[in-house]
Amino acid sequence: MQCQILSIGDELLIGDTVNTNASWMARELTEIGVEVNRIYTIKDDLAGIKEIVNEALSSADVVFTTGGLGPTHDDMTKQAIAELLDSELVVHEPTLDFIKKIFKERNIPFSKSNYHQAEVIEGCEVLFNEQGTAPAMWFDHEGALLVVLPGVPYEMKHLMNHHILPRLKKKIGNKTYRASHYMLTAGIGESTLSDEIIGDLNPFLNGNDISLAYLPSPEGTRIRIRGQASTEQKLKDQMETLIGHIKKQADGFIVGEGKQIRLAEKVGESLQEVGLKIAVAESCTGGSVANSLTDIPGSSNYFKGGIIAYENEVKVNQLKVNANDLQQQGAVSKAVALQMAKGVAQQLNAHIGISTTGIAGPEGGTDKKPVGTVWIGFWSEDQHFAIRAQFTNDRLINKQRTTATALEMVRRILLDISEMPYGLKKQLA
């Protein structure tokens, strides 16, 4: 089944809005087996909408439009499609009642122009939008399907998830079974992962039935495996064979499985599993590590807190770093990283303390310690070490990568994986 997406809206063509609707739809449609072969982005323009919808209906099995269903004079979509299909606009009573009710609840006066919001094109099937005021419309047009959706992202997603995707899945039928599987890896570069760790996959990739993609992300490289087969069993076997191979090859680098999995989430799970609590002492990451950990609901179960020792005085006073060591070796040194990690664990009464100290940039680098130099410390009753990394000269990327490396370090320690991220060596006092 082939489809085309038409994103309608002036704001998309002046760069005010990024077209996230189209890419979300493209991903969801691809997952259920509908191939997107073209995406058009055009203005709220009567002639343009008619032209493209007409063209698309003759080139694809399904055509989607998003946008242009609001009440302002800029919103052209309904009128354009009504004209194209030689039809009329009629008021949809349930939607009208719903809109009136919303306006009443919010104390907004209902005026005549608001009737337009409840209009639909005669001949369509109305798909009621519980999340907003614009209903979706579904048309069977001479063998092709036309689906008209609002442009507001959560409304469009609600309608797609509740109405459209299930219907299309049914239409595609059970002739083909599909599945996707996602894994997050961390602490290894993408090319090293694909070329050296995972290696040649040709024995597993059976033509178009199964595919593997490496998707970069700030935390690490995500691996996505997609498969399809004519029976559920065949699909299961194919997927499990390749997934099993990846897990065997990349064991230790795989943080977790699932589309939305996050490094901080898995670190949290591991801490909870062993009943340990962690505290963080941050300098160059300035709160980024704590922020990542606390983005995860339930983190209060294992996260004590942290000390952001941005000024050296704070390293000495709050973390009990030795003032002489600080002066002689500098804040960005093994000794200071080690002491920060131990200091925060002791001060905050945590089982594990980690630290970051480095030069985020863009200023502050020297020949010996250029921008991007970072020490990451670890303290527990069992181990006390620091690793030294070299990142880039971009401040925000340095914060991000140091944070991911520190979290990955903790994850590996908790799982007894001896190799540190990027093969960096544990350096003792």
Add this chain to the structure above:
Amino acid sequence: MQCQILSIGDELLIGDTVNTNASWMARELTEIGVEVNRIYTIKDDLAGIKEIVNEALSSADVVFTTGGLGPTHDDMTKQAIAELLDSELVVHEPTLDFIKKIFKERNIPFSKSNYHQAEVIEGCEVLFNEQGTAPAMWFDHEGALLVVLPGVPYEMKHLMNHHILPRLKKKIGNKTYRASHYMLTAGIGESTLSDEIIGDLNPFLNGNDISLAYLPSPEGTRIRIRGQASTEQKLKDQMETLIGHIKKQADGFIVGEGKQIRLAEKVGESLQEVGLKIAVAESCTGGSVANSLTDIPGSSNYFKGGIIAYENEVKVNQLKVNANDLQQQGAVSKAVALQMAKGVAQQLNAHIGISTTGIAGPEGGTDKKPVGTVWIGFWSEDQHFAIRAQFTNDRLINKQRTTATALEMVRRILLDISEMPYGLKKQLA
């Protein structure tokens, strides 16, 4: 001058990548007066590329393509356009030398297939890409311009900024003068800002020559004013009249001016101006406030650090919050917010201490203190108060909004603006 953009790449149609290139280009082009009237997103497909480029060249003054210039067998763009223009691919020697040099530096063996990366279409003007391996190509084709760009964002932006946009600006000539002006507001809702504070702008908006848009962002509402006129003076007058009016109406709510201005940046500037240092005590924001402040280069000039007192024990031990008050009134209370702010300022030896304590969610709410309840505290030698806000039930949005509100609170204090964000009242001990 009208243009169309053709984004080429399979990954765009399976939702792996969001089309940020097209929206970036659309914004930059619109700013210099080139109107984007259509964006196509298509696969790496020979026939499709030829069809669309051909169609676009007959419908616009300038056609841009991005993507498909790599060395793999998926990359079709050069071949498609060569066929369409009835031309050949030839090796561009300077690019070949450059690629060989990069490969040598990175110790990557140079193979025959890498020659393809240095090929360009005969008849084009080559625009050398110092940021990557694929050069851009500029064609004058029967009165229309065709610009072929790589898909890698920083390479495309480099080529656009250094070669393409300046050339197009020159072509447009000085017949129309254009300008844009951006302002960030904070601590006020968008509708209140537009309806009550700024109000009716019809006297200022002169048809299409000047426009104003409200653009929501996590930190606040950005106002964008765009103008055009036939002379520089007329443009200047029009823009200054409207900008002056906005500044007068929205004085106090305007954080700063400029497209990329950030709240943390302005707070930092204000702190530096008065030579004061700040420390943060965070509970529910878990590091987000410190992280925002330290994203700004030079923040070590005014940011002492922070204490992330995620567990109550840390509030008592590190911030010297009174254990009885904590027990009786709870962590999410005025008393605790006040004490956290004072405690961190004293412990970290800062002029200003701010605090956040609340229920980020999704769990933890009660009838009296539902999810989204937040106290934000402020301490300095001059003032000591807390404000109470009520946000949503989304954890990440709560963290974000609490952070923005805390930063906006500081900004207003430093500028002697007595009203607090969202009209929240300062509550004393």
